[in-house]
Amino acid sequence: MPATLRDVADRANVSVRTVSNVVSGYEHVSEKMRSRVLAAIAELDYRPNPVARTLRTGRTGMLGLIVPEIDVPYFSELARDVINAAAEVGYRVMIDQTGHDHERERQLLTGEDRTMLFDGILFSPLVTRDELREMNAATSMPLVLLGEHEFDGHYDHVAIDNVRAARDATAHLLSRGRTRIAAIGAQPDESYATPQQRTAGYEMALSEAGIEPDPALLHPAAHYSRADGYAAARDLLAASIPPDAIFCYSDLLAMGAMRAVFDSGLRVPEDVAIIGIDDIEEGRYSRPTLSTVSLDTPFIAREAVARVAARIEDPDAPAEEIVAPHTLLARESTLGSGS
Amino acid sequence: MPATLRDVADRANVSVRTVSNVVSGYEHVSEKMRSRVLAAIAELDYRPNPVARTLRTGRTGMLGLIVPEIDVPYFSELARDVINAAAEVGYRVMIDQTGHDHERERQLLTGEDRTMLFDGILFSPLVTRDELREMNAATSMPLVLLGEHEFDGHYDHVAIDNVRAARDATAHLLSRGRTRIAAIGAQPDESYATPQQRTAGYEMALSEAGIEPDPALLHPAAHYSRADGYAAARDLLAASIPPDAIFCYSDLLAMGAMRAVFDSGLRVPEDVAIIGIDDIEEGRYSRPTLSTVSLDTPFIAREAVARVAARIEDPDAPAEEIVAPHTLLARESTLGSGS
DNA sequence: TTGTATGCGTTATCAG
DNA sequence: CTGATAACGCATACAA
DSSP, rough: OOOOOOHHHHHHEEEEEEHHHHTTSSSOOOOOHHHHHHHHHHHHHHOOOOHHHHHHSSOOOEEEEEEOOTHHHHHHHHHHHHHHHHHHTTEEEEEEETTTHHHHHHHHHTOSSSTTOEEEEEEEEOOOOOHHHHHHHOOOEEEESSSOOOOOSSSEEEEHHHHHHHHHHHHHHHHHTOOOOOEEEESTTTTTTHHHHHHHHHHHHHHHOOOOOOOGGGEEEEOOOOHHHHHHHHHTTTTTSOOOOEESHHHHHHHHHHHHHTTOOOOOTTEEEEEEEEEEEEGGGEEEEEEEEEEEEHHHHHHHHHHHHHHHOOOTSOOOEEOEEEEEEEOOOHOOOOO | OOOOOOHHHHTTTHHHHHHHHHHOSSSOHHHHHEEEEEEEEHHTOOOOOOHHHHHHHSSSEEEEEEEEEESSSHHHHHHHHHHHHHHHTOOOOEEEEEEEEEHHHHHHTTTTTTTTSSSSSEOOOOOHHHHHHHHEEEHHOEEEEEEEOOOSSSSSSEEOOHHHHHHHHHHHHHTTOOOOOEEEOOOOOTHHHHHHHHHHHHHHHHTTOOOOGGGGGGOOOOOOOHHHHHHHHHHHHHHSSSOEEEEESSSSHHHHHHHHHHTTOOTTTTTTTHHHHHHGGGGGGGOOOOOOEEEOOHHHHHHHHHHHHHHHHHHHHHEEEEEEEEEEEOHHHHHHOOO
């Protein structure tokens, strides 16, 4: 049986109030009392019960991090940084996977999942803007959106400028002399903000270079996985006039696409240059190394945690929008000399 | 203000006892009562408070998954499966990263970390056997070890047969005609079970082939990361008589080692064949694709969750040892035809 | 089968 | 500065 506050109080001959004060680091406690209590705590190996504390205070000290799949490198690298950033401000993180299941996302966000015990949520959404708006009414949980860059004043957002990131990536391919540039990652459903913004940036860069975007070069991808990138690239390469470069909306898509290029008997970047977005570590060791748009994940994690923590303190604070920096990293998959 | 059990009771004109019975799915409740209560629950949008329930029952419904780093692909893929397996039996999972910090591991295991609120722990240890034994005394938390295969009757274990897995991998390299086979991943500290067992399997395979193990070919690696694999392989390749094959104790080490081979102007597998252990998805798309020993992660996750759930039910049950199956997957990095 | 009352371990209110 | 005591929301022993 673990010792309780009451046990410590009895042992030290003080009231539970005083013990609680000492444990919680209350200012006004006499030195005598404090040391007496501290001794009792040590002797009994007392530890506060976080559950009882939560019941009383209404705070769990936990943040929920909701992602589609934790084994997607971008999300696991983000999770690492979020967990660390949260620990620094006294929060722990519970990861929930939605598995691309909209219904599951809804349950999580509306609190219909009865086991919700977070003080706040960091949510990397797959849902559409409309769905998000509906959920808004159902819950009052402090919520920060990650990577959903469509600021509507309802939620705090932390994301890169997707349009510019995509434009930068595409412009880089253009600067390497490529003209027939394909894109992988567009979503058939137009209400997803992120892919749409990336498509916009891609088309913007082409237009700026005086190139008319070719719809046949805009390839959808449902899951941003290696498999989807592979399948999409095979499709593109089988066309009568294949692309000489591919801009992938995620590094994972790019890893699959690179493999597809090789399996088609072509070379990267000589025949097809490839660039992604995310800067996962895998791309720094692949052959060739992957050019990409690097997101400052530690920055995103830190800001997101700070935002949600602030909102927990003041639920009525106006929603803020944080734009995270991004950097283009040119590696072998667009520069050559790799393979 | 969320509705409580009492609110529902008042609304339905019944006692809290009855409401609690309905919510908990108690058998003997009359249909009249049940429907009356259910209606009130719906009207008030009542949801049980999990924290209060926990304080009362002593159960949190949470499992802790303790890993060195969640962004290591093997662990993130394992985490995905553990979260899913746990959900199927009604548990949620909180991930804790130790970051290769022994002190942090100790805190987590001994419950010195005062925020411990798990019913049980799945622990992928970095600690040595001695440390683990010491911790045993300090906590009574149900604990299942993952990947630590040194059964001593204290804890439940779920792991592959490391000796055989390593022997199989090495034997595969031998069967491909390689004779100067290096290994990356040994630990300087002899008290870590897993690397030691893999080294034993490696040496066993060599001996069976009549080859005397060469200590110069046994290269340590602290973190099983791409960077460590890279550095180790560079070392090995710089030797006067470089190896013609490398057995890496993890796929991630192998990814780094492959890159090092290329950066040294050599080819995989023509000049140096490479095999890993884990079967992470990355190795199915790399160039060349990576030969490896595949661990049945879903099996490991399912068994581990089942074990810890059983131990939560009966803390005094004898410790069990589960040996997970492994399969050798020969891919391009040992067979050729890849690059 | 259902109602009443107690306690899980804390924090916080109110006196002293 | 410290002591006694009432909640927090739920589950259950005991009664009816």
